[in-house]
Amino acid sequence: MLEGLINKIVVIGGNAAGLAAASQARRDNPEIDITVLESGDYISYGSCSLPYFISNEVKKIDDIFVYSKDFFEKKRNIKILTAHKVTGLDTISRKVHVDIPGDKKGFFDYDRLIVSSGATTIVPDIEGIDADNVFRFRDVHNALDLDCFIKGTSPEKAVILGGGSIGMLMAESLIKIGIKVTVVEMSENILGGFEDEISTVLYKKATLGKANILTGSKVIRIVKDAQNIAHQVEVDTPDGSVRLDIDMIILATGIKANTSFIKKDSRTLIDLGQKDAIKVTSRQQTSNLNIYAAGDCCMCKNLVTGKYDFMTGANNAAKSGRAAGENIVGGSLDFDGSVGTKIDNIFGLEIAKAGLKLKEATEHGFDAIKVTGSYSSRAHSLGGHKTINISLVFENRTGRILGAHMVGEEGVSKRIDILATAITEEMDIDQVYMLDLSYAPKVSTVWDPVNKICAKAVLNLKNRKI
Ligand SMILES: Cc1cc2nc3c(=O)[nH]c(=O)nc-3n(C[C@H](O)[C@H](O)[C@H](O)COP(=O)(O)OP(=O)(O)OC[C@H]3O[C@@H](n4cnc5c(N)ncnc54)[C@H](O)[C@@H]3O)c2cc1C
Numbered sequence: 001m002l003e004g005l006i007n008k009i010v011v012i013g014g015n016a017a018g019l020a021a022a023s024q025a026r027r028d029n030p031e032i033d034i035t036v037l038e039s040g041d042y043i044s045y046g047s048c049s050l051p052y053f054i055s056n057e058v059k060k061i062d063d064i065f066v067y068s069k070d071f072f073e074k075k076r077n078i079k080i081l082t083a084h085k086v087t088g089l090d091t092i093s094r095k096v097h098v099d100i101p102g103d104k105k106g107f108f109d110y111d112r113l114i115v116s117s118g119a120t121t122i123v124p125d126i127e128g129i130d131a132d133n134v135f136r137f138r139d140v141h142n143a144l145d146l147d148c149f150i151k152g153t154s155p156e157k158a159v160i161l162g163g164g165s166i167g168m169l170m171a172e173s174l175i176k177i178g179i180k181v182t183v184v185e186m187s188e189n190i191l192g193g194f195e196d197e198i199s200t201v202l203y204k205k206a207t208l209g210k211a212n213i214l215t216g217s218k219v220i221r222i223v224k225d226a227q228n229i230a231h232q233v234e235v236d237t238p239d240g241s242v243r244l245d246i247d248m249i250i251l252a253t254g255i256k257a258n259t260s261f262i263k264k265d266s267r268t269l270i271d272l273g274q275k276d277a278i279k280v281t282s283r284q285q286t287s288n289l290n291i292y293a294a295g296d297c298c299m300c301k302n303l304v305t306g307k308y309d310f311m312t313g314a315n316n317a318a319k320s321g322r323a324a325g326e327n328i329v330g331g332s333l334d335f336d337g338s339v340g341t342k343i344d345n346i347f348g349l350e351i352a353k354a355g356l357k358l359k360e361a362t363e364h365g366f367d368a369i370k371v372t373g374s375y376s377s378r379a380h381s382l383g384g385h386k387t388i389n390i391s392l393v394f395e396n397r398t399g400r401i402l403g404a405h406m407v408g409e410e411g412v413s414k415r416i417d418i419l420a421t422a423i424t425e426e427m428d429i430d431q432v433y434m435l436d437l438s439y440a441p442k443v444s445t446v447w448d449p450v451n452k453i454c455a456k457a458v459l460n461l462k463n464r465k466i
Contacts, residue, residue, distance in 0.1 A: 010110040014038030017295025017321035018116035024325030039085035050143040055173035119255040119296035128222025131230035155247030163190030167252030182212040195391040275310040282334040284324035294320040301337030341420040350412035354420035355403030367396040375449035377411035379441035399428035429457040
């Protein structure tokens, strides 16, 4: 049950989830007062394009922005207040405490609140991490700071902490502008969320693309001078300790929900879960019934395991935002969850996944099997076709598809989206083996790679049952 009349909605965070939520609430209720509080100076930007601003493929920062403040204020009648950082909540008196420009403090009353404050970089506890040439990379401010540093000091050597998607995207961007890059990754391979044989394809391509990658390695110290500038990092590698000369450092060390303003205040009765992410229902309602949450700051149901996880991404942010906006004004739109569909284009490879990898499936109690295959992206007759490597995880007893991971130079996005749909709908390998998929020689093969990997899985299962 929601309490009281709704006159005022406050939204914390002015990007994908927050603006989707505010816009949907406005569509459903033309009268209500809606205010978006954004800590930064910018709203409505594509974080996903920020690495391409650093590599100069996006020519100017203005190209990153989607809608202006003016658009929201004039066309949607939504008040946007930038440089308004929420520092705490009082859920009993329904107040949001805010730092406002001019070093002032203030508060906003709300009847209903939407938290969509995104995620923040996890900063590892390493000596020297506070040096001025150590950069995070999450938002427009971070990108402008990094761009300014690069243009102002012409760095030659960078080290990137973390070989996940962001680390590898940044490695490619820096190499494109002539900076030598070393990626230091603690695990045995880069892109830990992927099956090893898929990540390894990217590892090899990135190495050929001039990235120096140290896996199974850890930066243990950053050596800086009296001006607070780092010049060296000390790295523990499987072959012993090494020192690398560097001009800059990028932290791509993973993310956690940006919810410190919730945790701080004991008068805030909102339950948090993994990585400090806000627990929500499928209506995006938190444990406090007047407060909704959406996007990277909250948990999301994993549709394969049925359990809530910290599953971030622009696609989930937009949808959960829309659901939060609709439901906060009395609607009934469910965001059921996600299968973690994800794609990156790095060093000329499309690398994508949906669902679980074998290890995760086993850990979640599935009796799972994996098959792998390499297939042509389109017909051989015309030449120019590329290889797509696919790893498919499925359940032994039922043949239900649990996960798909793939990499190739072209045609991956079409295939991952088919398998993401199949995983969402709990389809099995027999159904997808015979699924009617489009064919023309320039774009596919008669048996699409997705049909083929499922055919292989069917055969594999039959052989096991004999
Ligand atoms: C470099 C990079 C590349 C990416 N590439 C992809 C990709 O290819 N595909 C994909 O799906 N996803 C990608 N993502 C992730 C995607 O950008 C996020 O999932 C998406 O932006 C989440 O939207 P959100 O609104 O939940 O959070 P955010 O976009 O982080 O927005 C949260 C907003 O809240 C504001 N805020 C935070 N704290 C406060 C506070 N206390 N008070 C007021 N305001 C506050 C922040 O300033 C921010 O503007 C990428 C992210 C990065 C950084």
